[in-house]
Amino acid sequence: MRDITRTTCRKAVVAVVATAALATLTTGVPASAAPEQRDARPAGPASVHGGGRIFYGFVPDDDIRFTVDATSAPYSRPYPGIPQLENGLPTDAKGTITISHWSAKDNKTMKSVATVDCLVTGDRTATVTATIATVNDPELADTIGERRGFSIHDGRGGQDRFGFSWGVGNLDTDEKGSPVGARVGTCMAPAPFAPVVEGGFAVRHAELATKPPKAARGR
Structure with missing residues (x-):
């Protein structure tokens, strides 16, 4: 026992x-x-789509809206004669951005349409640049050809946010140290500082293509 x-x-x-x-x-x-959790959304090129009204605290009574239709098109904007850029950039993009600003003070709406040239994403956030192509008012005529920077945060169920280069201190200094308006480079934009209070934006992230497609390399 x-x-x-x-x-x-x-x-x-x-x-x-x-x-x-x-x-x-x-x-x-x-x-x-442990297995990584993947985004369930379909794969594809980086993109930003949507439209919305933002709240801009410096003119709280104004109605400012942006519509963004931007899609990545890597190595589609070549720079002939520059070996490092003969195929373009991995951040090249296409599409349009529409800007609409109704001024409560003047009771007037100013509109511009810009052509997208650059897009880069990072998870829920994107920066986009676009060049002003058309305007609805002669007062905006001198902005045609200028590049503007935009940033978007996709809240995905929470609040989206939006930024635009001329809404913050985008300044440089000249040789005398005096402040001057700064040019906006490709894909350069401030943080998305303004809340989107109506509508919204969807950011689809994709990693940057490190090499141009074979067709582009053969150009």
């Missing part, structure tokens, strides 16, 4: 140890080895 009891105890101890070891194997897996 004593031997049977000892054998039974040994078996119980082995069972407990084995159970503990199994628990360690199944629950103690390092986080890096």
Whole structure:
């Protein structure tokens, strides 16, 4: 009887140890080895689509709206004669951005349509640049040909946010140290500082293409 009891105890101890070891194997897996959670949205080129009204605190009574239709088109804007850029840039993009600003002070709406030239994304955030192509008022005529920067944060169920280069201090200084209006480079934009209070934007992220497609390399 004593031997049977000892054998039974040994078996119980082995069972407990084995159970503990199994628990360690199944629950103690390092986080890096766990399967990554992937975005369920369909894959495709980086893009930003949507439209909305923002709140801009410096003119709280104005109605300012943006509509964005931008899609990545890597290496589609070549710079002939420049070896490093003969195929263009990985951030090249196409599309349009429409800007509409109704001024409460003047009771007037100013509109511009800009042609997208650059897009880069990072998860829920994107920066886009576009060059003013058409305007609805002679007062805006001198802006045609200027590049503007835009930034978008896709809240995905929360509040979206939007930024635009001329809405913050986009300044430079001349040789005398005096402030001057700065040019906007491709894909350069401020943080999305303004809340979107109506409508919304969808950002689809994609990693930058490190090499141009074969067709572009053969140009």
